[in-house]
Amino acid sequence: MLLQSHAKVNLYLKIGKKLKSGYHNIQSVMQPIQLHDNISFEKLNEDVIIVQSNNPDLEGKANLAYKAALLLKNKFKVKEGIKIHIEKNIPMSAGLGGGSSNAANTLIMLNKLWGLKVPQKKLIGMGIEIGSDVPFFIVEKTALVEGIGDKIKPLRKSMSINIVLVNPGIKVSTSWAYRQFDKSKNNLSSGNKKNVKDLVNAINKKDIKKISENVYNDFDAMIGKKHKITKDIKANFRKFGALESTLSGSGPTVIGIFDSIYTAREAYFKLKDLYPFVYLTKTF
Numbered sequence: 001m002l003l004q005s006h007a008k009v010n011l012y013l014k015i016g017k018k019l020k021s022g023y024h025n026i027q028s029v030m031q032p033i034q035l036h037d038n039i040s041f042e043k044l045n046e047d048v049i050i051v052q053s054n055n056p057d058l059e060g061k062a063n064l065a066y067k068a069a070l071l072l073k074n075k076f077k078v079k080e081g082i083k084i085h086i087e088k089n090i091p092m093s094a095g096l097g098g099g100s101s102n103a104a105n106t107l108i109m110l111n112k113l114w115g116l117k118v119p120q121k122k123l124i125g126m127g128i129e130i131g132s133d134v135p136f137f138i139v140e141k142t143a144l145v146e147g148i149g150d151k152i153k154p155l156r157k158s159m160s161i162n163i164v165l166v167n168p169g170i171k172v173s174t175s176w177a178y179r180q181f182d183k184s185k186n187n188l189s190s191g192n193k194k195n196v197k198d199l200v201n202a203i204n205k206k207d208i209k210k211i212s213e214n215v216y217n218d219f220d221a222m223i224g225k226k227h228k229i230t231k232d233i234k235a236n237f238r239k240f241g242a243l244e245s246t247l248s249g250s251g252p253t254v255i256g257i258f259d260s261i262y263t264a265r266e267a268y269f270k271l272k273d274l275y276p277f278v279y280l281t282k283t284f
Contacts, residue, residue: 001113004036005086005105007096008136009163009248009255009283011203011211012196015218018182023132023148029199030133031142031283033163037089039065039102041109044081049073053086064103067130072110072118075126080114091277093171095249097133104137124150133249142283144200159206160282162264164242164256167277168229177219177250184222192216212243212257223251230254236274240267 008030016025044050049069053059060066065084072078084106090098104127111118118126120138127134132149142158145151194216202210224231230247233254237245241263242256258264268280 001109002038002040003105003109005039005090005098005101006032006034006036006137006140007090007098007101008032008133009096009165010217011215011246012194012199013217013219013249014192014196015178015181018178019148021148024178025148026132026146027196028145029143029196029203030136030145031158031161032137032140033096033281033283035090035096035165035279035281037098037102038087039105039109040085041106041113042083042085043113044083046081047079048081050081050083051086052083053088055086055088055092057092058086058088064099064130064134065106068103068106068127068134069110071126071129072107072114072116076114076116076118078114078116082110082113091167091253093173094167094253095172095174095247095251096165096253097137097249100131100133101137103127103130104134104140107134108138124152142203144196155200155203157204157206158284159203159208159211160284161208161211162258162261163281163283164237164258164264164268164271165248165253165277165279165281166233166237166256166271166275167253167279168227168233169276170227170229170252172223172227172250172252174250177223180222180226181219192218208243208257208259215244215246215257217247219250220247223247227252233275236271237267240270242267
């Protein structure tokens with residue numbers, strides 16, 4: 001059985017205090033996008049979990065899809081095995097949530113294949129044991145995400161936004177980014193005058209101009225200082241007609257927001273000549 005495992009973008013990300021659990025409270029607006037991995041599942045009689053991929057780095061027990069399968073097997077004492085194949089298209093360590101999406105889709109599919117009938121709310125609780133973005137992908141709707149990523153409030157309405165993604169070909173570890181944020185002497189949120197409620201209202205009204213005026217990411221300044229190429233990407237987005245640009249997640253992928261598919265497509269072809277990984281996609 002084949003599933004599309006979609007990436008996400010953060011239109012807003014504000015980081016709160018670090019908790020004793022190691023997680024941080026966050027306030028974020030996330031949207032799924034059309035860019036996706038393909039995951040297939042094959043039931044096995046042997047009591048094993050096998051993960052295969054077109055990317056050999058994913059074929060191990062550290063893979064989040066493996067961890068999701070193991071969590072379900074152990075929790076519900078499942079004796080059947082499963083073979084999971086991941087065709088990886090989403091860049092890794094890029095702020096797009098590819099691994100979390102794979103884990104969420106593994107929980108959803110194995111819940112069906114193994115006949116466990118676990119309700120969504122409980123799956124969300126299991127998802128947070130794997131990673132803070134996993135619960136969002138279990139719901140997979142445009143949402144206000146709070147708490148440690150476990151409080152998902154889907155918006156009344158959604159909007160398909162034309163987006164160009166630029167990944168400069170470097171990796172940023174999410175755990176490293178949060179550690180650096182915690183070490184920062186300056187409160188990187190202090191200069192933020194943008195309110196998440198204004199962004200939510202703009203999405204509900206499908207007002208692309210107001211949406212672009214209210215995107216925000218706490219990691220922007222810090223990652224821009226460490227990896228100046230992200231600043232260059234943002235400058236080129238402005239040059240090529242984007243309404244606004246920002247990091248997705250902890251980066252280094254930068255997203256450009258466009259008011260039409262035509263300007264987005266023109267920018268896409270220009271940016272393709274400048275950076276190794278450029279994607280033309282939409283939110284949904």
